[in-house]
Amino acid sequence: MRIDVLTLFPEMFEGVFGASIIGKAREKGIVELNTVNFRDYANNKHNTVDDYPYGGGSGMVLKPEPIFAAVEDLIRPDEPRPRIILMCPQGETFTQRKAEELAAERRLVFICGHYEGYDERIREHLVTDELSIGDYVLTGGELPAMVVIDAVVRLLPGVLGNESSAWADSFQAGLLEYPQYTRPASFRGWDVPEVLLSGHHGRIEEWRRRQSLLRTLRRRPDLLEQADLTPEEQRFIEEERRRMASESLSGRETERDRGQ
Structure with missing residues (x-):
């Protein structure tokens, strides 16, 4: 699987992508992880990626041009369109079943926003999925993207040392996991x-x-x-x-x- 993440803060992913289970999966070549700073695709001399909302209101809204340009640069015209996932509070609540669905894909693209939201044309004409990890608001989409990526990658064949581990987890069979014990008795x-x-x-x-x-x-x-x-x-x-x-x-x- 290949996973691309569009973010204004790619440095946030360095520790997560290089450590623990995800880091080992990356070393084994099971998953390819790539971050893209979509500020590099801004089409103005100040490299701004946000602007004031039409109609007034507080805060700033992410512009469509940089995000469209970044996604289009990642995807060759001759390859199938991947799942393009927008992390936002308005999205579908992420579940284990959704993790299983995404784990069956060969490629995923995540878009992490900031500020007051996205230009609506990003939702309407670019993304395939909108996901939320809960009914609360964070400063950006980076942490939610890390959560989703972790849940998906651990389901890929060969990632966990014990292949049955993932299938015994809570939510995998629609139930919470049973109590676990170890030594001493x-x-x-x-x-x-x-x-x-x-x-x-x-x-x-x-x-x-x-x-x-x-x-x-x-x-x-x-x-x-x-x-x-x-x-x-x-x-x-x-x-x-x-x-x-x-x-x-x-x-x-x-x-x-x-x-x-």
Whole structure:
């Protein structure tokens, strides 16, 4: 895969692209990472890439010319048009499913903005995707682009030492990951669940699946609406919901009694 990033601050990516899993993937030749300062494509003597918005208002808006020119310089006329991704608060919320979709591509181009936004013609006539990493605003698109790139690159074949690692992660199967333990088996009186020490792989897998369901129910119940559950797992979830509701009611009654 080749990934190009259009940014006014290419130096921000040096540490991320050169370290840890992404750095190793780059060394292996699994992914090619390239940053482009689109200020180099400004068509004026002051190299300005932003201007005041038509109609008035606060802040500055990124001009279309430098960004169009930078993207067009990256893509040869005879090659397929890659996915061109605009990082912005108005975009589709980034998810693990989107990471899987992008990991299947051969080439990605990210555009990182600053200031008050982009000229609308960039959205309408250049990009293929608009992505957001959450309902909050950052100073620019660089950090969100790093998040998306990290999530995508780790899914590429050969990047992780254990190919099954990525598929056991939270959100990969639509559920949160089960609890993990390692040595020592007992720490400060807190013991590892006995089933994990049994060596019985079937029981271990069953325990992990149930723990994954419970953790998702307690922390992200919205994910269960899209999860692929067996009838037995659906009954298990409903029983846990009733038990949790009963415990919650009992707790409220205890607090009310204490207040009296």
